[in-house]
Structure formats: C-alpha cells, structure tokens
Amino acid sequence: MVNATHRGAIISSGILLGAGLGGFADGILLHQILQWHNMLASVRPPVDLVTMKYNMVWDGLFHAFTWLMTVAGLARLWRAGQRPDVPWSTPTFAGSLAMGWGLFNVIEGLIDHQILGIHHVHPGANQLAWDIAFLALGLALIAIGWVAIQSGRKDTTPRGGVGG
C-alpha cells in the first residue's frame, strides 16, 4: 500500500471548509436567529426598513463569500480524496475544520470588530467583552485543531485504505 504523507491537501481543504462553516454559524446564528448584529450595523444601524434592507444586502454578500469558501473547500477535499498520497485521517481533517473555524473567528474578529469596528458581536454595554470572547473562542478552536492535527501525524492510510 502507498505510504500517504501529503497531509497539506487535507489540512488545506479542512481549513477552507471550517472557515466556511464557521462563517455560516456566525451568519445564521448571530445575524439572523439571534439578530445580535448585521454586517455593517455600526456603519448604518438597522433602525428602519431601509437600513435593515441595506444590512440584509451586506449579510447576503457575507453569506455569498462564506458559500464560495465552502465550495472551494469541497472541491479541494474531492481532489485530495482522489490522490493516493493523501492520508484519509479523521483527526487531521477534524482538526483542520476546527482550525478553519478558529481562523475565521480570529481574522474576522480582528478586522471587523477590533480594527474597523463595522459591527460588534453583541453591541451595547459589554460589547468589548463579547468581542474578546469571540476571539478567545477562535484561539481555542485553533489550539484544539492544532492538537488534533498533530495527533493525526502517524495516519498514513489513503482514502481507499480506510475502514478495511
């Protein structure tokens, strides 16, 4: 059997998919269900129907980029699965998903919440605490992902060799 050691392909796809799914979690849970914030809520607060629709457009564009990220991750995963030198490792893939979600929280949190301030996780009295909690969750997911990826280092079985 081929010794599959090209982990980069599966890590790369996991990061893209994790970031896409993390973006969807943010958009669906925080933007739509809980309605804590919208994409440009601090630029144009949604106080009437026009500004709500304005923010809905930007939430939609955010979801469009999230969707593209997910599609890119799926395409990479499909390609990785066809290669005999890519290990089909569950810890490596799960860790990459966690890392992708964590990267999304940290990068989006730093750019949108901390640097530009176009919206905050939960605007109001404790908005900085909520923003920091969002970043902390991201860092925790990156750390969990890193540990999981390291634990999958010894997996060298390609896709066709998994599960007998």
Next chain:
Amino acid sequence: MSRVSLPDVIAVVTLAFTQTLSRLGGACPDCPVGRAARQQVAEDGLAANLLIAMAPFVIIGLVSLWAERLGKTR
C-alpha cells in the same frame, strides 16, 4: 363614560390590518424601500465595503494555500 361602538372597532381593526398589509407589501423587490436600500448600497462605498467583507476570506484562502505547501511530502 363614552362607549365604543362595534362599527368603530371594526373600522379600526380593518384599518390596522390593511395598513399592515400595505407595509408588508412595501418589503418587495421593486418598491420605494427596496430602491432606497439598493441606492444606499451602491452609493455608500460599495467597493470599499466589498473589500472589507471579502478580506477575512481572502486571508484564510492564503493561509490554506500555505498549509497545502507546508504539508507536502518530504
């Protein structure tokens, strides 16, 4: 004490109902509210806002490319 007549109640309820319907009808693809929202999107720094919305995903895409190269067979 003045009494409210049934026709008055019906008139108020009907008015509220039709007003609500007309408001709901306002949230449409091609209506004054929709046009105003789209105009604001177009005139309110569209390119800059697009770049801002895209930036985290571009950065994560670059990180994933780096991870792909990092994990190549040695």
